[in-house]
Amino acid sequence: MKKEITRRQLLGYGAVMGGTLAGGAMLGNDMAIAGKDKKTWAYHELDPAETEKLGYEGFYEGRCCFGTFKSIIGQLGDKYGAPYEDFPFEMMKYGTAGVAFWGTLCGAMNGTAAAVGLLLSGEDRDKIITSLYAWYEKTEFPIYSPPKPVHDCNMPKTSAGSVLCHRSVGKWLQASGNTFISKEKLERCARVAADAAKKAVELLNAHLHGTFKEGAISTTASSCLACHGIEKEANALSKMDCRICHGDKLPHPKR
Ligand code: HEC
Ligand code: HEC
Structure with missing residues (x-):
């Protein structure tokens, strides 16, 4: 993507010009630009299949939280430039394996929720995240089957019953007979990252087109x-x- 002068550079220029008449005019202009700047984190429609592939590849680049986040925000950066491309993606690695290997929130749920939180706010954000998490609890995954897997191995499907990494990974390890440090476990989580990224983008697309319906939480929780x-x-x-x-x-x- 060809870079134009960024708004930040323009704002810097305005500061240099401060105090002059031109600077005053510039300031008014800057304020308009700064106001608009916030909206540039808007969502643009993405292709679920492309996002799924990027989620898978992103996992192997920087694990679950990083990979899912980058599959959405990084992809927007590739297509639309700033501000998406300027995000410090590296920070999203904190979410690996339920946050620094604590096994709490699944990184794929953490990364996708962070992307949704960057693009939307308030009730819209919370409803999409709730739908995503409710889907994650009950869905049997991994669903994605990469054309050229990094590790081609037996891949049973399990439903996590929970957004917690500890339980999601644990159930799959029991079903597959693997250990946490196996390449099979990595492959499984890479495919779950693909599934989560795809689902998040499907929900964001539905929201964009006004067809989004909030997914229901488990019947246990609601009762x-x-x-x-x-x-x-x-x-x-x-x-x-x-x-x-x-x-x-x-x-x-x-x-
Ligand atoms: C990840 C595990 C986990 C999940 C999921 C969970 N809880 Fe708990 N809950 C706990 C633990 C641990 C305690 C503390 C138990 C104790 O102190 O003996 C607790 C305590 C409680 C208490 C006692 C009051 C309190 O707040 O300490 C209530 C009521 C409760 N949970 C309701 C629920 C309901 C309703 C849900 C589902 C919407 C739920 N919990 C989901 C683990 C969980
Ligand atoms: C009909 C209302 C009602 C429903 C439905 C209900 N609870 Fe409770 N629950 C209560 C009340 C009231 C208390 C406080 C009881 C007390 O102080 O002794 C309580 C207490 C608890 C506690 C604290 C420890 C205990 O056993 O007293 C836990 C944990 C808990 N509920 C979990 C759940 C879970 C999990 C579900 C769903 C499977 C659930 N509750 C459904 C009314 C309900």
């Missing part, structure tokens, strides 16, 4: 939240499927 929602008395802050930690036992042993 428990009837009493435990954040605005209720016995409140618990979560939209996660409660079963994975609290089990299925209802009614409560003691209430």
Whole structure:
């Protein structure tokens, strides 16, 4: 992408001109530009299939959180230049393996949510992330089958039941008989990154075209939240499927 003079350079120029008449005129102009600048993080339609491929490749470049984020924001940078291309992508590596190998939020969910958060705000952002996470909890993946896999290996599908890396990876390792440090596990997570990136872009496209419908959280969570929602008395802050930690036992042993 050919670079034009960036807005930042223009703003710098305005500062140099400060105090002069021309500088004053420039300042007014700058403010208009600065206001517009915020909107340049807008989403432009992306191809889900292309994003899926980039998610897979991005995983091998910098793992789950980095790869999924870059498959969206980096792709916008390749197509539309600034400000997307100026993002410090390297920082997204913090999310690897549930944040610095803590096994908390799956990096593919962290990276895609960060991309959504950069492009949208408020309810729109939260509804898309909720739909993405609800999809992740219940979907059997990996779905993506790369034409030229980095590691061509047996690839069972498992549903994570949770957005937590710990459980998502753990269930797949049990089903496949692999270990965390195996190349098979890397390949699995690369394909999950592809799936997540594709799903995020499908949701963003639907939002762009006004056809987006919020995905439902698990029936367990919604039944428990009837009493435990954040605005209720016995409140618990979560939209996660409660079963994975609290089990299925209802009614409560003691209430
Ligand atoms: C009909 C309303 C209702 C539903 C539905 C409900 N809860 Fe509760 N829950 C309560 C109330 C009220 C308390 C507080 C009880 C107390 O103080 O003894 C509670 C307490 C709890 C506690 C605290 C420990 C305990 O056992 O007392 C946990 C954990 C819990 N609920 C989990 C869940 C989960 C998981 C679900 C869904 C599978 C669920 N609840 C569904 C009303 C409900
Ligand atoms: C990742 C595991 C996990 C998930 C998922 C989870 N919880 Fe919990 N929850 C816990 C733990 C751990 C505690 C603390 C238990 C303790 O202190 O004995 C807890 C405590 C609670 C309590 C007791 C009050 C409190 O806040 O400490 C309630 C009520 C509760 N959870 C409801 C829910 C509901 C409803 C859901 C689903 C929407 C849910 N939890 C999902 C792990 C989880």
